Amino acid sequence: MADSNPVIDIESLSKTFGTRRGTSHLAIADISLKVGDGEFVSILGPSGCGKSTLLYIVGGFEAPSTGAVLVDGKPVAGPGPDRGPVFQEFALFPWKTVLGNVMYGLLEQGVDRGQATDRARELLAMVHLSAYGNFYPKELSGGMKQRVAIARTLAYRPKILLMDEPFGALDAHTRTRLQNDLLDIWERDRKTVMFVTHSVEEAVFLSDRVAVMTRSPGRIKEIIPIDLPRPRKRAELLVNRRYQDYVVEIERLMELPPEEAQAS
Amino acid sequence: MKRIADIPGFPPLMACIGLLVFWDLVARYLAISGLPPAWDALKEVPVILADPEQLLNILSSIRRMVIGFFAALVFAIPVGLLMGRSRAVAAFFNPLLMTIYPVPKAALMPIIMLWLGVGDVSKILVIFLGVSLPVIYHSYQGARAVEQKMLWSAAAMGMGAPARLLRIVLPAALPEIMVGCRTGLVLALITMVTSEMIARQSGVGNILFNSLDLAQYGLVYATILIIGVMGFVLDVLFEKLREAVAGWAQPVHQIAVGSA
Numbered sequence: 190m191a192d193s194n195p196v197i198d199i200e201s202l203s204k205t206f207g208t209r210r211g212t213s214h215l216a217i218a219d220i221s222l223k224v225g226d227g228e229f230v231s232i233l234g235p236s237g238c239g240k241s242t243l244l245y246i247v248g249g250f251e252a253p254s255t256g257a258v259l260v261d262g263k264p265v266a267g268p269g270p271d272r273g274p275v276f277q278e279f280a281l282f283p284w285k286t287v288l289g290n291v292m293y294g295l296l297e298q299g300v301d302r303g304q305a306t307d308r309a310r311e312l313l314a315m316v317h318l319s320a321y322g323n324f325y326p327k328e329l330s331g332g333m334k335q336r337v338a339i340a341r342t343l344a345y346r347p348k349i350l351l352m353d354e355p356f357g358a359l360d361a362h363t364r365t366r367l368q369n370d371l372l373d374i375w376e377r378d379r380k381t382v383m384f385v386t387h388s389v390e391e392a393v394f395l396s397d398r399v400a401v402m403t404r405s406p407g408r409i410k411e412i413i414p415i416d417l418p419r420p421r422k423r424a425e426l427l428v429n430r431r432y433q434d435y436v437v438e439i440e441r442l443m444e445l446p447p448e449e450a451q452a453s
Numbered sequence: 454m455k456r457i458a459d460i461p462g463f464p465p466l467m468a469c470i471g472l473l474v475f476w477d478l479v480a481r482y483l484a485i486s487g488l489p490p491a492w493d494a495l496k497e498v499p500v501i502l503a504d505p506e507q508l509l510n511i512l513s514s515i516r517r518m519v520i521g522f523f524a525a526l527v528f529a530i531p532v533g534l535l536m537g538r539s540r541a542v543a544a545f546f547n548p549l550l551m552t553i554y555p556v557p558k559a560a561l562m563p564i565i566m567l568w569l570g571v572g573d574v575s576k577i578l579v580i581f582l583g584v585s586l587p588v589i590y591h592s593y594q595g596a597r598a599v600e601q602k603m604l605w606s607a608a609a610m611g612m613g614a615p616a617r618l619l620r621i622v623l624p625a626a627l628p629e630i631m632v633g634c635r636t637g638l639v640l641a642l643i644t645m646v647t648s649e650m651i652a653r654q655s656g657v658g659n660i661l662f663n664s665l666d667l668a669q670y671g672l673v674y675a676t677i678l679i680i681g682v683m684g685f686v687l688d689v690l691f692e693k694l695r696e697a698v699a700g701w702a703q704p705v706h707q708i709a710v711g712s713a
Contacts, residue, residue, distance in 0.1 A: 250605045268608035280602035284624045284701045294610035325701045345610060 194262075195223035196349060196381045197247060202256035203406075204242050216242050218406035220256070227379035231392035231399045235443065239407030240385045241353050247383060248274050248351050260349065270298060273347030277354040279334040281326040287313065287337050288322035294345035305344075312340040315374060332363035339371070352384045356391070368394060369423060376420050389443070393417075393435045394426060401442050411442055489670045497675035507660055511679070514656035517573055518645045521580025525637060528581075529588035530630060534622055536589070537596020550589060558583040558640075559647035566652055576648040576656075583644035584637035591633025595626025628702035631695045638691055642684050 199222040205213045217239035224230045232240045245251040247258050249268040258265040260272065273294075281290050288309050295305035313319050316336035326334055335355060342350065355371075356364040368391060375382065386392050392399045399413045415435055417426065426432045458464055477491035501507045536543040558579050569575045599622050607621045623630075649658025657680055664672035 245605075248605070248609065250608070268605065270609060270611045272609060274602075274605060274609050276602040276606070278600060278602050280600055280606045282603065282606075282621070282624070284627065284699075293607075297607075297610040297612055327701065341606075342609075347609075 194226070196226045196228075196261060197222070197224040197383065198259040198262075199223070199243075199247065200257050200259070202243070202246060202253050202258065204239065204246065204251070205254045215406040218408050220407070220409055222400060222409060222412070224381055224383060227381055229375060229382045229384065229395055229397045231384045231386055231396040232402060233386055233389065233392040233399050233439065233443075234402030234407065235404050236387060238402045238404035240387075240402050243407070244274075244351050244353050244383060244385050247349075248272050250274075270294065270345050271347055272349045272351055273342035273345065275335075275338050275342050275350065275352045275355045277357045279326070279331075279338045279358075281334055281338055281341070283326050285326075286322065287318065287324050287326070287329070290326070290337055291340045291344050294341060298345055308344055309340075312344050313337075315343075316340045316370065330363075331359050332367060335359065335367060336370070339374075343374070348381060350380050350382045350384075352382060354385050354387070357386070364391075365423065371395065372421060389436055389439045393432060393439065394421065394423065399435075399439060401439060413439060413442075486668075487670055489674060491674075493671045494674035494678060497671045498678060501660065501672070501675055501679065510655050510660055511657050514645055514649065514658070515683075517576050517648075517656070518580055518641050521577040521645075522584050522637065522641045524577070525581045525584035525588060525641075526634065529585040529633075529637075530592050530623075533589040533592025533630075533633075534596040534618060534626060536593045537599070537626070538618060538622060543593070546589075550586065553582070554586055558644050559651060562648055562651040571652040571654055575652060576645070579648045580641050580644045583640040587636040587640060588630070588633040591636070592626060592630050595629030595633075596622050598629065599625045628699045631699050635688070635691055635695070638687055639684065642680065642687070646680060 199220055202220045203218050204216045206216055208214050220243060222230070232243060234240045242251065246253050247260075247265065249265045249272065265272075282293060285293060288306070291309035291312055292302075292305045295308055296302065300308070310319070310322065313322055316339060318333060318336055318340070321329065321333065321337075326337065329337065335358075339355070356367050359367065372395060384392070384395060393415055396415050399415060401410045401413065402408065403410045413435065417429070417432060417435075473491040473495070480488045480490040532542075532546065536546055561582065562575065562579055565575045565578055569578065603625060604617055604621055607617050612620065645656070646658040646661065649656035650662055653659050653662060657676060661673060661676040661680075664670075664676065
């Protein structure tokens with residue numbers, strides 16, 4: 190699926206940052222990855238490996254130093270509503286109510302207020318926040334904020350979801366709940382998802398494929414297809430032997446220093 | 454059980470009365486000619502407010518202050534926001550602002566008077582300068598602190614850069630801008646009086662310094678009281694406005710005056 194007409198086609202991408210001392214730092218090097226339509230791909234790696242940078246380049250928020258990203262065959266020149274981001278920091282508009290936040294992208298695209306309100310309410314129901322439409326972001330817990338952020342992005346129907354450690358700032362319990370909810374939502378319309386995380390369990394639980402990255406510079410070490418049946422239930426997976434094997438396999442991959450990995 | 458200190462407005466009222474009593478007693482005990490007892494000053498307040506000429510003076514002061522204040526907002530908020538979002542703009546304005554910041558704006562008054570005369574324009578310009586600097590500074594800080602991811606989220610919705618400045622940076626920086634406006638309001642009042650002190654023609658400062666020249670100290674202190682009360686009322690009104698437009702943010706500054 191990933192090879193025939195990929196939705197996202199990342200071609201030998203590198204990104205170099207200038208440092209304060211005038212030297213340059215190679216953040217990611219020569220990354221190539223194709224993501225197929227409706228595929229859920231996780232980018233997994235230690236902090237500082239450039240996995241978020243990779244996502245920001247696909248989003249068009251940052252420009253690559255070399256290489257290119259094609260979305261539906263067209264090179265990415267900047268942000269666009271076909272790629273909806275969800276950030277670890279939520280990035281809600283604090284001066285807007287929950288409903289106002291979810292409607293924002295729709296109004297921005299010229300959808301009329303009545304329709305936008307209906308769609309926003311529908312999405313709030315989907316993320317179990319129907320009762321909170323008139324609340325302001327500061328009145329919500331972290332988990333609720335991230336639900337709003339997910340609803341806000343889904344509202345304007347991006348073809349691709351770009352999720353940047355979306356559950357990284359949440360406690361373990363909330364994190365689990367949101368992972369389950371995200372899978373439920375994804376099962377319904379099977380959007381293409383690029384999901385950045387540093388949690389092996391999270392990547393295996395959610396993804397069709399896991400791209401494991403190494404650090405300094407960030408490269409893709411290996412791409413592991415996760416062949417587990419869907420819909421996935423967390424409780425069943427935890428006792429599933431194959432799930433456990435994937436987790437162990439990927440944990441081992443991440444432990445290896447990059448030199449050794451290249452030699453093998 | 455409700456304590457008396459919990460009644461809103463009661464503690465500040467007691468503080469005011471306490472201060473007046475203290476002033477009154479000290480003035481009577483020391484008997485300096487330049488410090489009339491509080492009661493003598495208070496008696497002059499209705500006299501000033503009942504005099505149509507003095508009322509016109511006060512109103513013309515307020516008019517200049519309002520014009521200078523709002524002109525400063527119209528200028529300072531966009532400049533501050535642009536500085537916060539563009540390094541080039543910040544690099545251009547920063548040295549200029551750093552030079553002007555420590556200069557007392559009233560010290561510029563004589564020069565401005567040479568250019569523009571002793572009329573309204575000079576005084577409004579001084580108020581404008583006094584208000585602009587804190588508003589620029591806080592707008593700049595507010596715009597700089599806007600979360601990058603918030604701007605990216607808007608960009609992904611298809612919003613272009615100019616629209617983001619107006620519809621994301623401006624509201625996101627609003628709580629901080631309001632802090633600048635509050636400081637600006639106090640400075641507007643101060644520069645209003647000092648400008649009238651230097652270019653005497655009309656206004657509250659004019660009453661103040663004419664009475665001083667005539668050794669009518671009761672009148673001097675009554676005018677100071679009126680200015681003080683004006684400042685207090687403006688601050689309370691401003692706090693209400695802040696709550697209305699930026700109530701969605703956590704309160705940034707909690708100062709006893711006006712927040713009670």
